[in-house]
Amino acid sequence: MKILARLILGLVIFDAAVTAPTPESINYDSESYDATLEDLDDFYNYENIPINQAKIERGTVMPSGNRELLRLGPEMGEIQEEEDDEESTPRMIDGSFPQEPEFTGVLGPHTNEDFPTCLLCTCISTTVYCDDHELDSIPPLPKNTAYFYSRFNRIQKIDRNDFASLNNLKRIDLTSNLISEIDEDAFRKLPQLRELVLRDNHIRQLPELPTTLTFIDISNNRLGRKGIKQEAFKDMYELHHLYLTDNNLDHIPLPLPENLRALHLQNNNILEMHEDTFCNTKNVTYIRKALEDIRLDGNPINLSKTPQAYICLPRLPIGSLI
Known part of the structure; x- marks a missing residue:
């Protein structure tokens, strides 16, 4: 009886297996790959895939950062984005973030109009050019300024603080302005100043100057009789060039530095000269080798009246001998 039952069960299973439909195989053309979407839909039956499983499968193809956003939801996703941005920003060695550059340091200090000096003028290394900009005052200069040019402007006054704390300043050129007043301390506290050019202005009184100067040009001003203090150039041991043309001077400012060239x-109003103006009358062997260029032409002085005044010089002054 058991054998008969097993035989019948085996026949039923065999019949079911024979009558079951077999899936058709899909043939791809190796050159065109022309399988249709219907064939693929029959082969990959998505209807039987659970919905939550399909979401996870799509999430795996996203970048790792966005994958976390998908899992955390919109609120947590915003936090994750901020963290990613912070991590992508380069840090300094100490862990801090780099600061934005200060344009005041690159473009110099701001003027009274809150405009950087190096945008108004031209700054090249330690040199500042402010020529022909219709300036009526000296602009604030960078601390490292060594050479300052502000020619052909309308500057009328030099204040005591215009060059304050500029310890590297070596040359100032203010040619062709309208300067008529200079504060007594405008230049005196500049330890490195070598060259001062103030020609073609309206200066009536020369302030105290630093003894470090090697070149002075104050030509074409209005110094007159009292515009230069007594012994103004006495301690300027390195002074080589002194230009005082067209100033209505009536005397030669003495004493002159030994190294003056x-x-x-x-074109002044010099009427006379003493025998010891250039030479030492007490020492007949004294020779002043450095002073080779003396210009006195355009003055009412007669050089032939004081021949002993030039005996120590390598060359005679240029001027009238009649």
């Missing part, structure tokens, strides 16, 4: 006094 050029003295230009043409």
Whole structure:
């Protein structure tokens, strides 16, 4: 009986297996790959895939950062984005974030109009050019300024603080302005100043100057009789060139530094000269080798009246001998 039952059960299973439909195989054309979407839909039956499983499968193809956003939801996703941005920003060695550059340091200090000096003028290394900008005052200069040019402007006054704390300043050129007043302390506290050019202005009184100067040009001003203090150039041991033309001077400013090479006094009102103006009358062997260029032409002085005044010089002054 058991054998008969097993035989019948086996026949039923065999019949079911024979009558079950077999899936058709899909043939791909190796050159065109022209399988249709219907064939693929029959082969990959998505209807039987659970919905939650399909979401996870799509999430795996996203970048790792966005995958976390998908899992955390919109609120947590915003936090994750901020963290990613922070991590992508480069840090300094100490862990801090780099600061934005300060344009005041690159473009110099701000003027009274809150405009950087190096945008108004031209700054090249330690040199500042402010020529022909219709300036009526000296702009604030960078601390490292060594050479300052502000020619052909309308500057009328030099204040005591215009060059304050500029310890590297070596040359100032203010040619062709309208300067008529200079504060007594405008230049005196500049330890490195070598060259001062103030020609073509309206200066009536020369302030105290630093003894470090090697070149002075104050030509074409209005110094007159009292515009230069007594012994103004006495301690300037390194002064080589002194230009005082066209100033209505009536005398040669004495004493002159020993190392002076050029003295230009043409077109003034100098009437006389002493025998010890250039030479030492007490020492007949004294020779002043450095002073080779003396200009006195354009003055009412007669050089032939004081021949002993030039005996120590390598060359005679230029001027009238009649």
